[in-house]
Amino acid sequence: MSSITQDKVSIKKIASTRIHEVDFNNLVFGKSFSDHMFECDFKNGEWQNPIIRPYGPLTISPAAKVFHYGQAVFEGMKAFKDDNGKVFLFRPEDNLIRINKSSKRMAIPEFPKDLFFEALHKLLELDSAWVKPGVGNSLYLRPFAMATEVGVSASPSNEYKFIILLSPVNAYYSGDVRVLIAEKYSRSANGGVGFAKAAGNYGAQFYPTNLAREKGFQQVIWTDANEHEYLEEAGTMNVFFRINDTLITAPTGDRILDGVTRKSVIALAKHDGITVEERPLSVTELVAAAKDGSLKEIFGSGTAAVISPVSAFGYKEKVFDLEKQENGYATRFKKELMDIQYNRSEDPFGWRYEV
Ligand code: COI
Numbered sequence: 001m002s003s004i005t006q007d008k009v010s011i012k013k014i015a016s017t018r019i020h021e022v023d024f025n026n027l028v029f030g031k032s033f034s035d036h037m038f039e040c041d042f043k044n045g046e047w048q049n050p051i052i053r054p055y056g057p058l059t060i061s062p063a064a065k066v067f068h069y070g071q072a073v074f075e076g077m078k079a080f081k082d083d084n085g086k087v088f089l090f091r092p093e094d095n096l097i098r099i100n101k102s103s104k105r106m107a108i109p110e111f112p113k114d115l116f117f118e119a120l121h122k123l124l125e126l127d128s129a130w131v132k133p134g135v136g137n138s139l140y141l142r143p144f145a146m147a148t149e150v151g152v153s154a155s156p157s158n159e160y161k162f163i164i165l166l167s168p169v170n171a172y173y174s175g176d177v178r179v180l181i182a183e184k185y186s187r188s189a190n191g192g193v194g195f196a197k198a199a200g201n202y203g204a205q206f207y208p209t210n211l212a213r214e215k216g217f218q219q220v221i222w223t224d225a226n227e228h229e230y231l232e233e234a235g236t237m238n239v240f241f242r243i244n245d246t247l248i249t250a251p252t253g254d255r256i257l258d259g260v261t262r263k264s265v266i267a268l269a270k271h272d273g274i275t276v277e278e279r280p281l282s283v284t285e286l287v288a289a290a291k292d293g294s295l296k297e298i299f300g301s302g303t304a305a306v307i308s309p310v311s312a313f314g315y316k317e318k319v320f321d322l323e324k325q326e327n328g329y330a331t332r333f334k335k336e337l338m339d340i341q342y343n344r345s346e347d348p349f350g351w352r353y354e355v
Helices: 065-069 092-105 113-126 199-203 206-214 260-271 283-292 329-341
Strands: 036-043 046-054 072-074 077-081 087-090 138-147 160-169 177-181 219-223 231-234 237-243 246-249 276-278 295-302 306-315 318-321 352-354
Touching: 036 113, 046 113, 065 138, 072 092, 072 199, 087 113, 087 329, 092 113, 092 138, 092 260, 113 138, 113 160, 177 231, 177 295, 206 219, 237 260, 237 283, 246 260, 260 276, 260 295, 260 306, 260 329, 283 295, 283 306, 295 329, 306 329
Parallel strands: 177 219, 177 306, 246 276
Antiparallel strands: 036 046, 036 160, 072 138, 077 087, 077 138, 087 352, 138 160, 219 231, 231 237, 237 246, 237 295, 295 306, 306 318
């Protein structure tokens, strides 16, 4: 039985492609965008006028609420091309579910599933040439929603835009990452928005991250806001610790992003028979493990960064270096994950979504 769905997304194509202007071998993350974008407005209580149109500027009032109260959420997704030219997304429904959870917390109306998937299919069909084959190449998708109603009263907007941009990318971090454990600043608190991909969650990290950079670290490992004792996330990534052969990561909840890569790593590890503990890990335990040699690896996970090994962490003016693991968990999970993403292996989990 086939289900018939009515097309809702209209298309206005570009006159000529810009693809030849892009140097795909020297991409800076998130700086180049494909020919088309998706745009949809929320007005009078409903999402309307879904359109795919040439990538380009928006005209928005300077009084739009997003500029004053940061009422905005976003997602990060990736499309991959296999050696036969087929394009796949990775667990796209999880991104839709999460942006709608983030939206609910930010009082933004949820986005309909049928429109989301129709937009993804049409965009990726039109801009398929922007998804380059080869492991490491991908097309980063940036869906986001923002408050566009004019008015600076501090109340939720009645109007929004939902947009999807497509950006060809290579690696997010070029090498291993050095991280500084937060002793003063916090990313999230109980009852807050830490679990959501709210734009302000990221903006609020910039200042403490700049301070960490001045000390020679690329990212901050965020700790709990009460005691700065429990390890939560690393910059824009979830974070994993390998102590002996056990993989430990903070449990999700109010404060931690339910990362798609995070939960994929947990599933891969369990599938490989590795013990995984989703539990609070204290800095005290981490430092003790670094000192007695049982701390083998730290790595971050995220859509943009995939899996990023940490080479050292700083805490209370001390630096703890981690020995490079050629065949460690980070290398293994990254390969297993990418083999699934690029259609180079079986997908026992059903994560691959052919477009
Ligand atoms: C992602 O991994 O998609 C992120 O959210 C990172 C982004 C802030 C660059």
